[in-house]
Amino acid sequence: MAKGRAARPGELSGAYLPNLINLSxxxxxxxxxxxRFWEDPAFPLVSHLNDLRRAIYDAVSQTALGVDPxxxxxxxxxEPLQLASADDLAINSSTLxxxxxxxxxxxxGGNEGSDDGVGDISGDGGDNGGGCVGASDQYKRYTVxxxxxxxxxxxxxxxVSRLLLALADALEVxxxxxxxxxxxxxxxxxxxxxxxxxxxxxGADAEWREEDEDF
Numbered sequence: 001m002a003k004g005r006a007a008r009p010g011e012l013s014g015a016y017l018p019n020l021i022n023l024s025x026x027x028x029x030x031x032x033x034x035x036r037f038w039e040d041p042a043f044p045l046v047s048h049l050n051d052l053r054r055a056i057y058d059a060v061s062q063t064a065l066g067v068d069p070x071x072x073x074x075x076x077x078x079e080p081l082q083l084a085s086a087d088d089l090a091i092n093s094s095t096l097x098x099x100x101x102x103x104x105x106x107x108x109g110g111n112e113g114s115d116d117g118v119g120d121i122s123g124d125g126g127d128n129g130g131g132c133v134g135a136s137d138q139y140k141r142y143t144v145x146x147x148x149x150x151x152x153x154x155x156x157x158x159x160v161s162r163l164l165l166a167l168a169d170a171l172e173v174x175x176x177x178x179x180x181x182x183x184x185x186x187x188x189x190x191x192x193x194x195x196x197x198x199x200x201x202x203g204a205d206a207e208w209r210e211e212d213e214d215f
Contacts, residue, residue, distance in 0.1 A: 012044065012051050014058025018070045027099040030056065030073075031092050031169065038161065048196065049091055057086035060098065072101045075174075080104070092168045095175075139179060148186075188213050 020043060021033060034052060037043045046052050060073040061083065073081045076095045080102075083089055090096055144167070151157040170178055183206070187194060201208045 012046055012055045014055045014061075014069070014071075017055055017059045023071065023098065023100050027097045029094050030090065030096050030098060031094045031165070033098060034091060035165075038158065050086075050196075053089050053091050054086045056091075056098070057083060057089050060101075068101050068103065070101060071098050073098060090172050090174075092165050093172050093174070094169055095172070 017033075021028060021036065033056065034049070037046055037052060056071075058069075059071040060069050062069055073083065073089075074097050075081055076097065078097075081096070144163070146160065146163065149156065149160075151160055170176055171181065187197075198208050
């Protein structure tokens with residue numbers, strides 16, 4: 001880890017993100033923005049995804065004084081979305097898009113059937129009752145097996161990280177039609193370093209085991 005690049009926990013701000021990412025040429029998906037922090041050496045290192053989640057949330061949310069934010073969160077159709085909290089941000093989404101903030105157009109005339117311009121982040125309101133894309137009458141079982149390997153090398157770690165990001169993306173609310181997930185992951189890591197993973201595992205009613213390792 002390069003000295004001077006690390007951002008202290010909780011110090012990455014939404015106001016600073018536009019200095020890192022220029023949205024004047026094109027919009028970015030949330031996943032693309034997150035990836036830049038791991039792939040671009042010019043970006044600060046963040047100690048936890050929650051720090052980045054809070055920073056993005058701040059960048060797309062109005063302040064308590066009603067000041068317009070620098071960025072705007074929209075769905076794949078360009079409909080603006082508003083989040084109740086940073087926890088509602090799908091941090092690995094490849095369909096939710098960040099663009100420069102655009103004020104809402106006037107409501108006079110037309111669009112009687114529209115609402116206040118705030119989209120529903122959970123789905124498209126279709127008849128499938130959920131946010132997943134479509135519904136199929138044919139399903140297949142897909143299995144990913146990654147043999148044990150060292151991830152101390154940056155390149156190897158990045159490849160495995162991208163795989164896990166792709167798996168997480170498949171489970172997004174607005175992702176593909178996934179009906180069942182059977183997840184078994186084993187990490188050999190420093191004691192106490194995966195407390196957030198443990199917390200999320202217990203929150204998902206998953207089994208969590210810890211064993212001493214001669215490593």
